[in-house]
Amino acid sequence: IKTSLKMLICLLGHTLIICRWVQDGDLKFPLESVKKLKELMDGSRHINPRMRVPMASYSPCQEKHLPEEFQPVCKREDAPMVFRRLSLAAEDDLCEICANAACAGCF
Template sequence: MKTTLATVALLVLALGWTSEAVQVEENGLSFSLEAVKRLQELTESSDDKGQHSPRLNASAVSLCAHPMLPQELLPLCRQRGASASLVRLAVVPIDVCEICAFAACTGC
C-alpha cells in the first residue's frame, strides 16, 4: 500500500514538473526553453570569437555540427529550412518567453 501511494505521489510530481516547463515551438517542433537558451549562448560565443554570426548568415551547418548543441535541436537540423529556424530560435526574447508573452512559447 505504501509503495502504491509513493508511486502515485511521484507520478503527480513528475506531471507537475513537466506541465510547468516552457516550450518554444518552431517549424512544427517543440523545444525546451533551456535548449533555446543554450543555442543563444552558442551563437553569442561565436560572435565573441570574431566568427560570422549565425544570426546574420544563417550558417546552420556549423551550429548543427557543434558538439555543445542540445540533442533535442538535432531533428530541426535535419529539416528543410533549418537555417531560418535556427536564426528565429536564436533571437527568441528569453525574458519575454519566461513570462509567456511571446507567441512561440507555451507551457506556462
C-alpha cells in the same frame, strides 16, 4: 518581428504564467534547451569578424555542445532560419513570462 513561431506553450504558475516550451511550426523544444542554443549561437559572435558567418546563414549543427533535441533540425533545409527564430524567442527573457504579445499560445 514577422515570425512563423507559434511561440510558446506555457504552464500556469502561482501568479505568473511561465513558459516551458518554444514551438516553431511542427517543432517543439524545452525553453532551457532554447536558452542553451542561444548561448551557443551568441558565443559564435566572438569570433574574428572577418571569419564570421552572417547570422541568417549560421547553423550550429557542427557545434559539439548543441543539445541533442536540435539534431533533427540540422537535417532540414531551413535549419539556419529555424535556429535564428529560436534564438530570437529566447532573447531578453521574452519567454519567461507570457505577458508579452509575442508569447502567443499561453494558457
